[in-house]
Amino acid sequence: MINIKNFAVRKISAFGMKYLPFADAASEAxxxxxxxxxxxxxxxxxxxxxxxxxxxxxxxxxxxxxxxxxxxxxxxxxxxxxxxxxxxxxxxxxxxxxxxxxxxxxxxxxxxxxxxxxxxxxxxxxxxxxxxxxxxxxxxxxxxxxxxxxxxxxxxxxxxxxxxxxxxxxxxxxxxxxxxxxxxxxxxxxxxxxxxxxxxxxxxxxxxxxxxxxxxxxxxxxxxxxxxxxxxxxxxxxVRGNAIRTAEPSFAQAWARLSERPGLMRLLAIIAFGTAGFGMADVLMEPFGGQVLQMSVAETTRLTVYLAFGTLVGFTMASRWMARGARPIDVAIYGALIGVPAFGLIILSAHLLSIAVLIVATLAAGFGAGLFGHGTLTTTMRTAPRDQIGLSLGAWGAVQTTSAGASIAVGGFLRDRLQSGSAGVHSAGAYIPVFCLEIGLLMLALLLAFPIFGRAGRPYDAQKTAQDGFAKGNAG
Amino acid sequence: MSNDPNKVWPTGLTLSEAEEVHSYLIDGTRVFGVIALIAHILVAVSTPWLG
The missing domain is CATH 1.20.1250.20 (MFS general substrate transporter like domains)
Known part of the structure; x- marks a missing residue:
């Protein structure tokens, strides 16, 4: 009887390892x-x-x-x-x-x-x-x-x-x-x-x-x-399952511990301004092309594709540069730096009535948004304390989603207000303040990011290493 | 591993582990029950099937 039971337990646990939705172990790679x-x-x-x-x-x-x-x-x-x-x-x-x-x-x-x-x-x-x-x-x-x-x-x-x-x-x-x-x-x-x-x-x-x-x-x-x-x-x-439960820290305590980390609030503010700056373009690019540059629906749809393509290239390049050792926050800053002239080019395209200039600007804006998004999320991951990863990424998501949503709402609201106006060159006057606002938001993000740009002290990495060392020391 | 006295037959889970797995099942059933209820009410409002 006992043998049958043991046999069954062994069989079922082997079966479970194969078919249950858990990994068998946290593998190295x-x-x-x-x-x-x-x-x-x-x-x-x-x-x-x-x-x-x-x-x-x-x-x-x-x-x-x-x-x-x-x-x-x-x-x-x-x-x-x-x-x-x-x-x-x-x-x-x-x-x-x-x-x-x-x-x-x-x-x-x-x-x-x-x-x-x-x-x-x-x-x-x-x-x-x-x-x-x-x-x-x-x-x-x-x-x-x-x-x-x-x-x-x-x-x-x-x-x-x-x-x-x-x-x-x-x-x-x-x-x-x-x-x-x-x-x-x-x-x-x-x-x-x-x-x-x-x-x-x-x-x-x-x-x-x-x-x-x-x-x-x-x-x-x-x-x-x-x-x-x-x-x-x-x-x-x-081990984690059997660990004696100590009193769970309250959200306020956990948040206080996280927000005490140097640079975190600055990072969140950079994310908020930068995301808002890039986000508005999503809903404004198509009506801008259609109304100001008199592009057809097919052409304006292609604008969105160019924006997405630029973003894709941005993600890829960001991954590559960071794999070669570039600091994520620097990559994000480069993204915002590219975004400023890109939106400037869009304003210029309204004056030149040049579709080619607008396409180049759209590609550049997408590229900058890709670098910025990738850089800021990677920075968030890097700086997250090992036991507060969920909270850190939650904070990233809260700031990023709120600011993207708000900027899309504001962009859409402005677009609806503007679209009632006349078509052609004169309608550009209504869009330009919005693009200027985007440039302004990116400038704010850059201003906030300037003190930590390319700093030799590498505050994030140094801190991270120290903390990991501490954690390993504790574990060992 | 298999001579852990806390494990119960036949799954090889401990009691608290089994209870946790079961709690997910209960949660799912409750959520789906409520969803089905709301869906039925909404469909009944637009296309009443009870005359």
Whole structure:
């Protein structure tokens, strides 16, 4: 009897090692294929972003006839959760788990929220638009339903991205971090581009049934891709699981400890200003090209492609330079430095009425944004204390998302105000203040970054090494 | 490893580990239950199927 039991336990634990979604051990070197798989969660994040900000934005206004102000309010709802990223990251740092897991439960929960939001979203939107018998029902049902759907998806995206990036930081050695950041950004961009085309094609002929199919299809795809991404990524840790729980530090204490680190607040401010500066271009480039330079719709769409291509090149070059030993923060500063003349060139293109100049400027702006995004995220990863990785990346996400969202909202608002004006050269007068604002924001970021640019003292690295040494000394 | 007295048959997990795995299952069931409920209410509002 005992023998049978032992045999079964051994068989099942061997089986478990093979088929359970945990890594058997935290291996020394994580192969690229595994990181590539992990980066799939960014694809679902990109998918959710495109669906909400791009596709549904249009579908709700054009096909469902929902008032534009209500659409704007719904789409802004997920932003409310952005500051909670820091809290999510903190929670995952201190998660109490008998299995010794920290990140996996949160990716799982975030995926469920994302799935749940997508599952109810099409019905909520149909009720919101008064489809079928919904016109007789009270208005608030559709509004509350849509709000719940967007909040769920937003909360899920924040959770998955924050904790997923924290897991990626846990997994790799410091010298591989630039590679991982590049991978994560490229996956996000690829997910956004592919899903933008797919949604566009799928919703070419709109029908309520098609809307339900597309959104719920995204829900299923989210679960599948996130499942693939987190499979066997995080090691089970009996030591951490069995560790006697000391009193969990409060969020305020943890935040105070993190924000005491020199340079952190400056870094967050640089991220806020820089992201806002680059972010506004996303929504302004196309109407600018169309209105001021009289480009066709196909040409302005190509502008967005140029912007994305420039960003992609920026990520790649940033990864390469950092692999050769460039400091991430310096790379970010170069990005902002390229952004300033790029936006200047855009203003110039309005005066010259030259499409070629605008294309060069767009490429440069994308390139700068790529360098900046990559550099600041890698800096955040590098400077994160080993036991506060979740909190650090949560803070990065909170600042980055809030500022990107706010800048897109401001850019869109300005664009709508401006588009009512006349076309041609005279309409340029309305855009130029916005591009000047972008230059101003980048200048602010540069001003803040100037004192730490190329400093020989290398404050981040020195501190990091000292801290790692301390940690190793403790462990050994 | 297999002679750890805390491990319970047949999974080889300790009791608290098993409870944790189960808690994820319960969480998932609850979330999906609530989601299904909301979805049904919304569909019933736009296309009532109960007459």
């Amino acid at each position: 994580v192969p690229l294929s595994r990181l590539l798989r992990l980066s799939l969660f960014q694809v679902t994040v990109g998918m959710a972003l495109v669906l909400m900000v791009g596709t549904l934005n249009r579908v709700m206004i054009v096909e469902l006839n929902v008032p534009a102000t209500l659409v704007g309010a719904m789409l802004a709802l997920p932003l409310v959760f952005a500051p909670f990223r820091a809290l999510i990251g903190f929670k995952s740092d201190n998660f109490k788990s008998a299995l010794g897991l920290r990140r996996l439960p949160y990716i799982y929960k975030g995926t469920m929220l994302q799935f749940g939001g997508f599952a109810i979203m099409p019905f909520a939107l149909l009720v919101l638009s008064g489809y079928g018998k919904a016109a007789q029902a009270p208005h608030w049902i559709g509004e509350v339903g849509a709000a719940i759907a967007f909040l769920l998806v937003g909360a899920g995206v924040h959770m998955v991205q924050t904790v997923g990036l924290a897991l990626a930081t846990d997994l790799v050695e410091e010298e591989d971090q630039p590679k991982v950041v590049g991978l994560m950004y490229v996956s996000l961009l690829a997910g956004m581009i592919v899903s933008a085309f797919t949604y566009g094609a799928a919703l070419q002929t709109y029908s309520p049934l098609r809307l339900i199919q597309v959104i719920q299809g995204s829900a299923v795809l989210t679960v599948v891709l996130n499942g693939l991404a987190m499979w066997k990524q995080e090691a089970r840790d009996r």
